[in-house]
Amino acid sequence: MIVHNPKPCLRYDSRVTAAPTSAVRARGLSVVRGGKDILHGVDLDIPAGHVTGLLGPSGSGKTTLMRAMVGVQDNVTGELTVLGEPAGAAALRRRVGYDTQAASVYADLTVRANVEYFASLAGLRGSDAKDAVDAALTSVDLTFHAAQRIASLSGGERSRASLAATFVGNPELIILDEPTVGLDPVLRRALWELFRRLADDGRTLVVSSHVMDEASRCDRLILMRDGRVMASTTPDDLLADTGTTDAESAFLALIDREGSAS
Numbered sequence: 484m485i486v487h488n489p490k491p492c493l494r495y496d497s498r499v500t501a502a503p504t505s506a507v508r509a510r511g512l513s514v515v516r517g518g519k520d521i522l523h524g525v526d527l528d529i530p531a532g533h534v535t536g537l538l539g540p541s542g543s544g545k546t547t548l549m550r551a552m553v554g555v556q557d558n559v560t561g562e563l564t565v566l567g568e569p570a571g572a573a574a575l576r577r578r579v580g581y582d583t584q585a586a587s588v589y590a591d592l593t594v595r596a597n598v599e600y601f602a603s604l605a606g607l608r609g610s611d612a613k614d615a616v617d618a619a620l621t622s623v624d625l626t627f628h629a630a631q632r633i634a635s636l637s638g639g640e641r642s643r644a645s646l647a648a649t650f651v652g653n654p655e656l657i658i659l660d661e662p663t664v665g666l667d668p669v670l671r672r673a674l675w676e677l678f679r680r681l682a683d684d685g686r687t688l689v690v691s692s693h694v695m696d697e698a699s700r701c702d703r704l705i706l707m708r709d710g711r712v713m714a715s716t717t718p719d720d721l722l723a724d725t726g727t728t729d730a731e732s733a734f735l736a737l738i739d740r741e742g743s744a745s
């Protein structure tokens with residue numbers, strides 16, 4: 484069970500309150516990878532201060548979209564604005580946290596050394612760094628494993644260490660690619676509660692998943708399929724619009740609707 488610091492990583496930053504209403508805005512966003520069209524003219528707005536779920540089946544383009552938001556994706560065309568700056572702008576480096584689908588931590592370092600390293604990249608020093616590292620480890624319930632090398636952790640512990648490394652710099656926009664994969668239901672619930680608290684504290688979270696039942700945890704949903712946005716909505720509106728009672732049925736109803744419209 485995750486034991487939460489009631490206020491994880493809470494060093495309030497005036498930039499958060501000054502953030503534009505749309506944390507991410509895309510218009511006509513297209514991406515080519517390996518010579519193939521992967522995203523096809525995506526339009527979307529992700530509101531600041533909320534948890535937005537990016538849902539869609541494997542291969543629908545979730546990771547590609549996230550990589551474009553962070554500015555690490557080549558061959559991107561169209562308009563993509565992140566926290567009021569062009570995606571990938573140097574000014575965004577400390578304002579955006581990205582946890583990749585595969586845990587991005589150093590296997591030969593301890594959990595604490597990894598999180599300390601990311602704290603230093605975020606410009607934290609001395610007692611500020613120590614407090615932030617402690618809070619990040621507590622928020623993902625890894626304090627007990629702080630001295631353990633990443634290589635000896637379980638898969639779920641490793642992905643939580645990667646999350647701690649993402650949270651430690653207290654970024655305004657937190658982009659998490661399938662952070663709950665492979666975690667047990669108790670841990671998944673605790674992490675969603677943590678995401679909720681971070682949003683309540685003014686952070687913007689974009690969380691991808693192909694587990695449709697995680698939709699109900701989000702404030703807003705972007706449903707993707709084959710490199711397109713099928714719907715940008717709220718969990719309640721999704722169910723109401725499709726006359727269904729769960730997100731998986733709603734997703735299938737949208738696919739059926741698209742099929743009968745074409």
Ligand SMILES: Nc1ncnc2c1ncn2[C@@H]1O[C@H](COP(=O)(O)OP(=O)(O)OP(=O)(O)O)[C@@H](O)[C@H]1O
Binds near residue numbers: 516540543544584
């Ligand atoms: N370098 C590449 N060359 C060709 N195709 C690629 C390349 N990288 C990604 N793709 C394709 O782009 C599509 C979207 O991939 P992406 O990783 O964004 O999907 P995803 O929605 O994140 O899937 P998953 O849920 O499995 O992580 C997939 O069909 C994938 O095969």
Ligand SMILES: [Mg+2]
Binds near residue numbers: 545546547584
């Ligand atoms: Mg992916």
